[in-house]
Amino acid sequence: xxxxxxxxxxxxxxxxxxxxxxxxxxxxxxxxxxxxxxxxxxxxxxxxxxxxxxxxxxxxxxxxxxxxxxxxxxxxxxxxxxxxxxxxxxxxxxxxxxxxxxxxxxxxxxxxxxxxxxxxxxxxxxxxxxxxxxxxxxxxxxxxxxxxxxxxxxxxxxxxxxxxxxxxxxxxxxxxxxxxxxxxxxxxxxxxxxxxxxxxxxxxxxxxxxxxxxxxxxxxxxxxxxxxxxxxxxxxxxxxxxxxxxxxxxxxxxxxxxxxxxxxxxxxxxxxxxxxxxxxxxxxxxxxxxxxxxxxxxxxxxxxxxxxxxxxxxxxxxxxxxxxxxxxxxxxxxxxxxxxxxxxxxxxxxxxxxxxxxxxxxxxxxxxxxxxxxxxxxxxxxxxxxxxxxxxxxxxxxxxxxxxxxxxxxxxxxxxxxxxxxxxxxxxxxxxxxxxxxxxxxxxxxxxxxxxxxxxxxxxxxxxxxxxxxxxxxxxxxxxxxxxxxxxxxxxxxxxxxxxxxxxxxxxxxxxxxxxxxxxxxxxxxxxxxxxxxxxxxxxxxxxxxxxxxxxxxxxxxxxxxxxxxxxxxxxxxxxxxxxxxxxxxxxxxxxxxxxxxxxxxxxxxxxxxxxxxxx
Numbered sequence: 001x002x003x004x005x006x007x008x009x010x011x012x013x014x015x016x017x018x019x020x021x022x023x024x025x026x027x028x029x030x031x032x033x034x035x036x037x038x039x040x041x042x043x044x045x046x047x048x049x050x051x052x053x054x055x056x057x058x059x060x061x062x063x064x065x066x067x068x069x070x071x072x073x074x075x076x077x078x079x080x081x082x083x084x085x086x087x088x089x090x091x092x093x094x095x096x097x098x099x100x101x102x103x104x105x106x107x108x109x110x111x112x113x114x115x116x117x118x119x120x121x122x123x124x125x126x127x128x129x130x131x132x133x134x135x136x137x138x139x140x141x142x143x144x145x146x147x148x149x150x151x152x153x154x155x156x157x158x159x160x161x162x163x164x165x166x167x168x169x170x171x172x173x174x175x176x177x178x179x180x181x182x183x184x185x186x187x188x189x190x191x192x193x194x195x196x197x198x199x200x201x202x203x204x205x206x207x208x209x210x211x212x213x214x215x216x217x218x219x220x221x222x223x224x225x226x227x228x229x230x231x232x233x234x235x236x237x238x239x240x241x242x243x244x245x246x247x248x249x250x251x252x253x254x255x256x257x258x259x260x261x262x263x264x265x266x267x268x269x270x271x272x273x274x275x276x277x278x279x280x281x282x283x284x285x286x287x288x289x290x291x292x293x294x295x296x297x298x299x300x301x302x303x304x305x306x307x308x309x310x311x312x313x314x315x316x317x318x319x320x321x322x323x324x325x326x327x328x329x330x331x332x333x334x335x336x337x338x339x340x341x342x343x344x345x346x347x348x349x350x351x352x353x354x355x356x357x358x359x360x361x362x363x364x365x366x367x368x369x370x371x372x373x374x375x376x377x378x379x380x381x382x383x384x385x386x387x388x389x390x391x392x393x394x395x396x397x398x399x400x401x402x403x404x405x406x407x408x409x410x411x412x413x414x415x416x417x418x419x420x421x422x423x424x425x426x427x428x429x430x431x432x433x434x435x436x437x438x439x440x441x442x443x444x445x446x447x448x449x450x451x452x453x454x455x456x457x458x459x460x461x462x463x464x465x466x467x468x469x470x471x472x473x474x475x476x477x478x479x480x481x482x483x484x485x486x487x488x489x490x491x492x493x494x495x496x497x498x499x500x501x502x503x504x505x506x507x508x509x510x511x512x513x514x515x516x517x518x519x520x521x522x523x524x525x526x527x528x529x530x531x532x533x534x535x536x537x538x539x540x541x542x543x544x545x546x547x548x549x550x551x552x553x554x555x556x557x558x559x560x561x562x563x564x565x566x567x568x569x570x571x572x573x574x575x576x577x578x579x580x581x582x583x584x585x586x587x588x589x590x591x592x593x594x595x596x597x598x599x600x601x602x603x604x605x606x607x608x609x610x611x612x613x614x615x616x
Contacts, residue, residue, distance in 0.1 A: 034432040037116070037441040037492065044473075045116045048490065052471055052507065060517060061181045063509045064088055064156070066146060067502045068125070070139055070173040076128030078102060079119035082506040086182055088154060089121060095149050100127050100142075115441060116492060118500040129233055130171075134199045138234045139163075139173050140295060144193050144205040146177060147297070151191065155182040155588055158191065161279045161297055164391070164525045166496055166532040170284060176502060178509075180520065187588050189301050192275070194268075195235070196260055196294040198246040203235035208300070211272045212237065218267055247355060252318040253393040256355040257282075257292050258405060262324045265310040265407070268298050276303035277310070279522070282389040282405060292391075308409045311383070313374060314356070317364045317402040318395055321345060322356035328410055331381065332358060338377050343370075367404050368425040368538055369483055372452040374406060375540075376418045379454075384412035389524045390538065400528045420455035420543040422464075422518070424508060428491040428501055428535045436533065439495040449474065449486040460516050460543070467511055496533035501525075505537060512541045519544045560585055 037045075064082035071077070080092060096102040103124040108117030130137040143161060150156045156179040163175035192206035192215070202225060206212055216237065219225035224242025231238035247256045265277050281295040311325035313335075321339060323332065336358070339345040345360040367390065375385045390404040413419060429444030436442075449468065453461060461484065468474035474486035493499045505523060512518045521540040528534040560582045570580050576587040591599065 032445050034430060034435060034442050034445040036435055037443055041443055042116055042441075043112055045490075045492070046110060046112045048471065048473065049116070050110055055471075055510065055515060059083065059085065060514050061520075062086075063159070063178060063180045063506055063513070063520070065502050065506050066092070066150075066177045066179075067119070068128070068139060068142060068146070068173075068175040068177070069497060070128040070130060070137055071497065072171070073130045074126045074128065076125035077105075078123040078125045079107075079502060080121035080123075081119045081503045083510070084120070086154070088156070091154055092150075093121070096123050096125075099145075099149075100125060102127075116500075117503075118492065118494075118498060119503055130173075131234070133169075134201075135197060135291060135293060136231075136234055137173060139175055140193050140195045140203055141205050141233075141235050143175055143177060143295075144191060144297075147191050148207060150177075150179050151186040151189065153187075155184055155186045157181055157183050157186055158278055158297070158299065159520060160523055161281045161295060162389070162524050163281050163283055163295075164527040164532060164535070165283055166527060168531055170532065172497060172532075173283075174497070174525075175281075176505070176523075176525070178505075178520075178523070184588055185301070188590060189299055191278070191300075192298050194264060194296045194298070196246075196257060196264065196296070198248065198255060198257060198292040200241050200246055202239040202241060203231075204237040204239075205235050207236075211275065211300070214271055215268070218271060222263075222267070247353070249353075249355075251396045252320075253316065253395050253401060253403065254355055255292060257294055258312050258314045258322060259324045259354075259356055261294050261296065261405070262310050262312050262407075264296060266326075268296075269307050269310075272298070272300075274300045274302040276301060276305065277386060277407070280387040280389050280405070280407060281524075282391050282403075284391045284393055305409055305411055308411050310386070311408045313406045313408070315364075315367060315370055315402075315404045315406075317367075317398065319361055319364060321360040321362050323358035323360075324356050327357075329381070331383070331410075334381055335377070336360075342373070364402075366450075366483075367402055368423050368450055369452050369481065371404060371406060371538070371540075372421065372423040372454050375421055375423075376454045378408045379413045379418040380416055381410075382413055382415040383408045383410045385521070385540075387522055388538075388540070390526045392526060392528060399530070402526060404524075418455050420457045420460070421453070421521075422457055422460060422512070422541045423452040423454070424537075424539040424541075425450040425452075426491075426501065426504065426508070426537040426539065428493070428499065428537075430529070430534055431493050431496075436493075436496050439498075441492055441494050443489055444491050444493055447488045447491050449488055451484040451486075453482065453484075455543075457543070460512075460518065463516060464511070467515075493533075496531050499535065501535055501537055505539065508539055512539075517546050518542065 062083040062085040067079040069077045078096060105122040105124055107119050107122035108115050147158055151158055159178040159180045161177050166172040166174060190208040192208060195203040202219060204212060219239055223245050225239035228238050228240055268275050275298045277296060278299045279297045283293045309326045309328055314322040336347055339360050343362055345362040347360050378385060386407045386409055388406040390402060392400045392402055395401045427448045429447035431442055431444050468486050472488050472490050474488045477485040490504060509520050513520055518541040521542050523537060523539045526536045562582050565582060574580060576589060578584040579587050
C-alpha cells in the first residue's frame with residue numbers, strides 16, 4: 001500500500017474550529033444483510049482503493065503487517081499488507097521463498113475486471129505444522145523467526161502480535177504481526193516469546209541462550225516445569241508443568257492465567273536485565289473455547305521503566321472484573337473506588353481459591369468504551385496502558401462471552417494527566433452461511449466503526465470524520481456517551497478465513513500515524529460467531545506530540561549501477577565485503593567499543609528524558 005502525502009495537505013484539514021459538523025446519518029453504508037459482491041460493488045471498492053492512493057505520498061512512520069494463517073498441518077497462508085518502504089517487500093519475498101519455501105500466489109490488483117484484493121502480497125505456506133487436539137503448533141516459533149528476520153536483519157521495530165482462532169474448535173490460527181519504522185538498535189535487540197498454555201505446557205522461542213537459561217531455572221523452581229525434548233519443530237524449548245499450575249473451574253470461564261501472566265512479566269523484568277514486555281496475545285481453542293494460550297513477547301531494549309511492576313485488569317462479560325499484580329502506590333484502593341463509584345461494581349466477592357488478587361462483580365458494558373475509561377483512570381494516576389488482548393469463551397447462556405486483559409505499569413505518565421487516546425472498534429459484520437460455503441466475495445452486513453475518545457481529541461476526530469466519509473463511504477450516527485459510530489461497507493470476506501481486515505488495519509495506522517502524527521499503541525482482535533468468522537478489531541492510538549514528515553523511500557536501491565564506480569576507494573574502516581564488491585547497497589553493522597564510548601559521550605551531553613513504549 002504505502003503511505004504517501006496527498007497533493008495538498010489541506011485536503012483533509014477541517015475548516016475553522018476542530019469540530020465534527022452536524023450532518024444527518026447516511027444510509028448508503030448501512031447494509032443490514034450480507035450479500036454477494038456485484039459488479040457495481042466491485043467497481044466501488046476498486047475506486048475506493050484507488051482514491052486512498054491520494055494519501056500515499058509521504059510518511060512519518062511506515063507500517064507493515066504480516067498475517068500468518070494456519071489452517072491445518074502443512075496447510076497455511078501468509079498475507080502482507082502495508083508500505084513497501086526500504087525494499088521490505090523484496091526482502092520478505094526472498095526470506096519466505098528461500099527459508100520457508102513458500103510459493104507466491106496472485107493477490108489481485110487494482111484492475112476493475114479482477115477480484116478486489118484483500119492484501120498486497122499472498123503466499124502459500126506449507127511449513128506450518130500442527131499436531132493433536134491440545135493446540136500444539138509451530139505458530140509461535142514461526143512468528144519469532146519472522147521477528148528475528150524483520151528486526152535483527154532488516155532493523156524494523158516489532159509493534160504488535162495479535163491473533164485469533166477460527167473454526168468450530170478454534171483449529172484455524174490467524175496471527176497478525178505488525179512492524180514499524182526501521183531503527184538500527186533493533187539489530188542488537190533480542191526477542192523472546194513465552195507461551196503459557198492452559199493445557200499444562202509452556203513454550204519458549206528465542207535465540208538468547210544466556211537469558212533463556214535464567215528463565216529455564218525460574219520455570220523449574222516456580223512452575224514445577226519439566227523440560228521435554230522432541231518438540232523442536234514447534235518451539236525452541238518445551239516444558240510440561242506440574243499439577244495445579246494452570247487452573248480452571250466452573251462454567252463461567254474462571255481461570256488463573258491472568259495471575260500467571262503477571263507473575264511471569266514481573267519475573268522477566270526483574271531477572272533478565274534490560275528486558276521488557278513488548279506485546280501480549282491471548283487465544284482460546286477447543287470446542288468450548290475454554291483452553292487458553294497466552295503469548296508474551298519480551299525485548300532486550302533497556303526500557304526506562306526497568307523493573308516497574310505490571311498490573312492486569314481483566315474485564316469478563318460473565319459479570320466479573322479481576323485484578324492481578326502488586327498493590328503499588330495504593331492503586332488497589334484507588335481502582336476500587338473508581339469501579340464502585342463510576343461503574344457501580346461491588347467488591348467483597350468471595351474467593352474460594354484465589355485465581356486473582358482482587359475481584360469485583362459488575363454489569364458488563366461495551367468493552368471498547370470500558371477499556372478507554374480504564375485507560376483514562378490509570379493515566380491520571382501516573383500509570384500507562386502497555387498492552388491489551390481480548391477473546392471469547394463459551395459459557396452457559398452466552399456462546400461468545402468476551403474477556404479483555406489490560407496491562408498497566410506505573411511511572412510512564414504524569415499524575416493527573418490523561419494523554420489523548422482514540423480507541424477504535426472495527427466490527428467487520430456478519431456473513432451469509434451459504435455465501436461462506438461458496439467461498440465467493442461478500443459484503444458483510446451490519447459493519448460499524450466505533451470510536452471512543454479519551455481527553456481532547458477534537459482535531460483528530462474532525463479529520464477522521466472526513467476520512468471516514470470521503471474514503472470509506474461511512475455514515476455517522478449521533479454520538480452517545482462520548483462515543484461516535486460510523487456505518488460502513490468496506491469489510492469483505494471470502495469463506496470464513498479470507499478477509500480484508502488486515503488491509504484496513506494498516507490503512508487506519510497509515511491515516512492516524514502518517515497523516516495525524518499519533519502513536520500506534522496496540523491492536524487486538526476478537527473472533528465471534530459459531531466458527532469465529534465474525535471479527536472485531538480494537539485499535540488504540542495515543543497523541544504524544546507532533547511528528548515531522550520524512551520522504552517516502554520508494555526508489556529501488558537494492559542494486560547498484562557498477563559502471564558508475566570504477567576505481568572508487570572505500571573508507572579504510574569499511575569491512576562488509578558484499579558492499580565493497582557492489583553486491584549490496586548497504587549493510588548495518590554493530591559498533592565497536594570505541595564508537596560506543598564516543599556515542600555515549602554524545603548522549604550524556606544531549607540526553608532528554610522521554611518515556612516511550614517503543615523507539616519510534
